Every structure is written in C-alpha cells, then in structure tokens.
Amino acid sequence: MATSLPPLDGVFAALAHPARRAMVERLVRGEAATGELAERHEMTLSAVLQHLEVLRSAGVVASEKRGRVRVFRLRPEVLEGANRWFADQQARFWKAGLAAMDAALKEKDRG
C-alpha cells in the first residue's frame, strides 16, 4: 500500500510562491545543493533556506547532508498526489456536464 501523502494544504501553499516553484522546477532535473538553488534568486541565502524549509515541511522535497553541502531532491509522488486532486475535479466536472446536457435534452423532448 502507498505511504500516505502529505496534506494538500501544505503542498499547494508551498507551490503558491514563484521562488519555490522555481526551485521545484530546478529539482525536477535532478538533485541540487542549497547554494545552487540560491543562485538564480535575488535574495539572501537565509531567505532561500527558509523557502526550502517550507518545501521540506510540506513534503515536496527531501534533503541530505553530504560533507559541508546539503543536497535536495524532489519527492515526485507528492506532485503526483496534487495532480490527482485536479484530475478528480476535472473528471467530476466533465461528468456533471454530461449529466446536465442529458437532462436538458430530456427537458426539450418533453417540452
């Protein structure tokens, strides 16, 4: 059975910030150290670290210390989980739309 995924609240909140999405977009290509993740952003290392902590505590990334470098990697199953929420909603929307269309047709028949 699947390990339970972290709650969507945190995942969506983590992804709501462009800097954090950028970090995820980088990590999707493979692991990276704190410093490398900081490079592209015009903010202090400290701020970057705090964003990474948000991602970590939301369960989106994991990290590991290698020597004096901390390496981050993505936890793809979490993206998968968030994606599933959208898929569910879209499926229900589609289904409700079909049902409504059906009802409208029957209505027309009777009228």
Place this chain on the structure above:
Amino acid sequence: MATSLPPLDGVFAALAHPARRAMVERLVRGEAATGELAERHEMTLSAVLQHLEVLRSAGVVASEKRGRVRVFRLRPEVLEGANRWFADQQARFWKAGLAAMDAALKEKDRG
C-alpha cells in the same frame, strides 16, 4: 489563441485552504449560491464570502447576481492550467530520470 490564464501564484494560494477546496469540489458539480456554499462550513457567512472573494480574484470562479442571490460557477480552464504545470514537471522529471539512467549505463560500459 488561448485567453491567458490567471497566474499560478494566486491559483495555488487559493487552493491551499481546505474550505476553498471544498467550495471548488462543490462547484465542480454545478453552480451554487453563496448560501449553499456556506452551509457545510462552521464559519460566518462573512468569512465564506471572503473565501469566495479569494477564489474569484484568483480567477478560479466567476459569479453573477441573479435577483437577491449571487450564483458562483467554476472556471474549469483554470484548473486545467494548474494541472498542466504538474504534468510539465512530471514529464521533465521522467525525462531527466531516463537520461540519468542512460548515463549510468554508459558509465558502466566504460568502467
């Protein structure tokens, strides 16, 4: 050409709150009035209204006033847009994984 979608920042932030996700989950089944959307939640109508305003300004829902009732409906293309971000990341993750595996195999060959 596609009408440009609202920025992901707002969409994800809007979906980060369980009450707002619940509202979206309701609206997926069809339009609903303010009052109906408030029913399930243990908070004042005022609070619900503020959540709906967050969803509206993020572009997730639209509303229309019909008599003394305000009716909300989902804007499904926005969910679609957010979903696409996940799909993109997952595709890149997959691709990077394949590339890494490939590199590892070549490495082994040479070694």
Place this chain on the structure above:
DNA sequence: TCAATGGTGAAGTGATTGCTTGACTATCGG
C-alpha cells in the same frame, strides 16, 4: 591550524491572512 567556503539559527519587521462582530443594503412574497 587557520582561512575560506557552505550552511544554520534566531530575532525583528512590515504585510497579508483568516477570521469575528456588527451595521447596512437589496430583493422577494404577501
């Protein structure tokens, strides 16, 4: 061993969030 490199932690600040209360407006049914 010591300086450079790479990362941590804690405190402080202004802005934003998620609520509440309470006064108010608009529409419908009679």
Place this chain on the structure above:
DNA sequence: CCGATAGTCAAGCAATCACTTCACCATTGA
C-alpha cells in the same frame, strides 16, 4: 409598504509569511 431572506462592507485582531541582518558552526584544503 413590511418583514423575512440573502448578501455586502468595514473595522479590528491574532497569527502567519516573506523577508532582512547578523552572529554562529562545520568541512575542506592549503
């Protein structure tokens, strides 16, 4: 026109967010 129904607006407040600064610790490489 009157009362009930449905929604709206604005203050106010505690908690959280997105930073900054600055002091600090841990590894590495000469």
